[in-house]
Amino acid sequence: MTKEERIELANLLFPNIKHDRDYYEKKYPKRDLPKDAMVTRYGPSPTGSVHLGNLLSAFADMVYAKQSNGVFYLRIEDTDQKRMVEGGIENITGVLKDFEITPTEGYGYEGEYGPYIQSERNEIYQTYIKDMIINDYAYPCFMTEEEIQAIREEQELNKTKIGIYGIYAADRDLSLEEVKKHLDNNEEYVIRLKSPGNPKNTVEITDCIKGKMKFPEHDTDSIILKKDGSPVYHFAHVIDDHLMHTTHVIRGDEWVSSVPLHIQLFELLGFEPVKYCHIAPITIKDKETGNIRKISKRKDPFFGVKYYEENGIPIEALHLYLATITNTNFEEWYLNNPEKAIEDFKFSFDKQAVGGTSFDENKLVNLCKTYFSRKNGKEVYAETLEWAKKHDEEYAKLMEDNKEDLEKFFNIEKEGPRPRKDISKYSDVKEEFSYALDELFEKEKYSKLDSDKDYDVELIEKYVANLNLDQTNEEWFEGIKNFSIENGYAANNKEYKANPDKYKGNVGDVCEILRVIITGRRNSPDLYSIMQILGKERINKRIELFKKIYK
Numbered sequence: 154m155t156k157e158e159r160i161e162l163a164n165l166l167f168p169n170i171k172h173d174r175d176y177y178e179k180k181y182p183k184r185d186l187p188k189d190a191m192v193t194r195y196g197p198s199p200t201g202s203v204h205l206g207n208l209l210s211a212f213a214d215m216v217y218a219k220q221s222n223g224v225f226y227l228r229i230e231d232t233d234q235k236r237m238v239e240g241g242i243e244n245i246t247g248v249l250k251d252f253e254i255t256p257t258e259g260y261g262y263e264g265e266y267g268p269y270i271q272s273e274r275n276e277i278y279q280t281y282i283k284d285m286i287i288n289d290y291a292y293p294c295f296m297t298e299e300e301i302q303a304i305r306e307e308q309e310l311n312k313t314k315i316g317i318y319g320i321y322a323a324d325r326d327l328s329l330e331e332v333k334k335h336l337d338n339n340e341e342y343v344i345r346l347k348s349p350g351n352p353k354n355t356v357e358i359t360d361c362i363k364g365k366m367k368f369p370e371h372d373t374d375s376i377i378l379k380k381d382g383s384p385v386y387h388f389a390h391v392i393d394d395h396l397m398h399t400t401h402v403i404r405g406d407e408w409v410s411s412v413p414l415h416i417q418l419f420e421l422l423g424f425e426p427v428k429y430c431h432i433a434p435i436t437i438k439d440k441e442t443g444n445i446r447k448i449s450k451r452k453d454p455f456f457g458v459k460y461y462e463e464n465g466i467p468i469e470a471l472h473l474y475l476a477t478i479t480n481t482n483f484e485e486w487y488l489n490n491p492e493k494a495i496e497d498f499k500f501s502f503d504k505q506a507v508g509g510t511s512f513d514e515n516k517l518v519n520l521c522k523t524y525f526s527r528k529n530g531k532e533v534y535a536e537t538l539e540w541a542k543k544h545d546e547e548y549a550k551l552m553e554d555n556k557e558d559l560e561k562f563f564n565i566e567k568e569g570p571r572p573r574k575d576i577s578k579y580s581d582v583k584e585e586f587s588y589a590l591d592e593l594f595e596k597e598k599y600s601k602l603d604s605d606k607d608y609d610v611e612l613i614e615k616y617v618a619n620l621n622l623d624q625t626n627e628e629w630f631e632g633i634k635n636f637s638i639e640n641g642y643a644a645n646n647k648e649y650k651a652n653p654d655k656y657k658g659n660v661g662d663v664c665e666i667l668r669v670i671i672t673g674r675r676n677s678p679d680l681y682s683i684m685q686i687l688g689k690e691r692i693n694k695r696i697e698l699f700k701k702i703y704k
């Protein structure tokens with residue numbers, strides 16, 4: 154076809170396209186940003202629920218844009234209308250809100266580069282496709298499903314590459330007359346890329362994460378516009394990231410194989426290509442087989458994002474975990490910098506794992522514990538209450554009725570150089586501090602203890618009768634040590650071991666009896682602090698309760 158014929162064809166195929174490329178290029182001018190500012194986007198398809206892998210790439214989008222004073226925007230990629238799920242879009246925006254991964258622009262947010270949902274951009278895509286037809290980079294293809302299926306079967310049989318190219322691209326060089334005939338017959342068509350590629354040539358890209366990568370040139374006449382006039386994902390990606398001025402495309406590495414097509418489209422359209430940053434998948438060691446595999450929604454509960462909210466994993470702690478997956482040096486930095494927050498860390502692509510990053514539950518738990526250890530009693534109280542209001546109303550009510558006490562309990566052993574590390578999630582708090590509330594304590598009573606041990610309650614009664622709760626911790630310990638000695642216990646374990654027949658035990662044993670009676674457990678945070686908050690009356694009540702159960 155001559156250029157004139159292609160212009161005629163383009164007008165025939167797209168009679169309603171009002172604008173040309175220049176119009177959109179002007180409408181979406183270059184962003185006014187500092188030189189190295191990154192423009193990133195999260196481009197989810199509303200085809201299912203959001204999982205940890207999605208959160209990870211959105212998190213990376215956010216931190217890289219933020220630290221470079223750039224833009225992180227949300228674009229809904231709904232080109233595949235058949236796979237859309239109901240409520241899918243609301244789910245995406247809801248999850249981003251809940252997990253505080255907040256775009257600065259995009260769908261549901263302000264912005265000058267919209268619409269930020271692909272199904273509302275067909276006119277834009279078609280404008281560029283019309284231009285590609287004129288430039289002989291695209292053509293209408295009228296092949297039927299049956300014809301394509303037959304080609305596929307033949308290719309499978311001959312073990313040749315699947316797709317429409319070379320001899321299989323029957324409509325690539327139709328004359329204008331032939332195209333018109335098809336159109337007059339009202340035949341359905343798609344628009345295919347007229348790929349100039351040759352697989353003997355290589356394309357090379359430098360992925361920000363994976364480094365240099367080489368591929369054979371893309372050479373199949375891939376569909377770019379579907380029968381219904383909407384584009385395929387690949388085409389929408391190139392147009393949108395060009396017009397929205399994305400600088401870095403951070404996405405899962407399942408897209409690596411599409412890079413040659415994307416690069417070809419950028420070239421044919423005359424756009425500067427984006428920088429690709431392909432994130433390695435999250436992997437896990439399969440409990441049954443011991444093999445490393447991709448994490449899966451079906452097998453791994455923590456892959457779905459609901460898990461985090463339901464179990465009460467703090468959002469910031471999850472961010473910490475996402476940060477450790479994003480940069481391999483993050484965790485060490487965080488542990489060594491107790492005063493710092495994620496915003497103070499400088500993320501960089503060369504610290505991103507190239508292969509799979511394995512999901513490590515212990516690491517998550519450990520980070521969560523560190524997170525809680527750095528929060529004081531009031532903070533733990535406020536955050537836990539917030540969570541409990543949604544997930545455990547009864548506990549929330551109890552918490553509200555005992556605010557002051559609980560804030561004190563949660564603050565025990567928080568102020569020293571090595572703060573207490575016991576809580577890893579909001580849902581741990583109730584159980585971990587059950588001794589702090591009489592209602593819970595009485596329900597649980599001494600259920601965690603084996604009943605065969607002989608505890609000397611009289612000794613404790615005697616001790617508590619003269620207990621002074623206004624001392625320092627050191628004075629208190631001196632006191633209980635003296636009391637123990639007076640009552641036939643050694644001052645420490647060493648003395649006891651040297652002469653076991655002489656003593657009933659050592660001061661540690663006396664403390665244990667006291668601890669067991671007061672908290673119902675053998676391990677607890679600092680006992681004297683607990684007693685101070687409880688006060689004598691409640692301590693005596695627990696002694697009575699213990700006597701009823703154990704005697």
Ligand code: GLU
Nearest residue numbers: 196197198230390403404
């Ligand atoms: N819409 C694509 C997906 O949900 C995103 C791919 C991309 O980020 O380029 O997988």
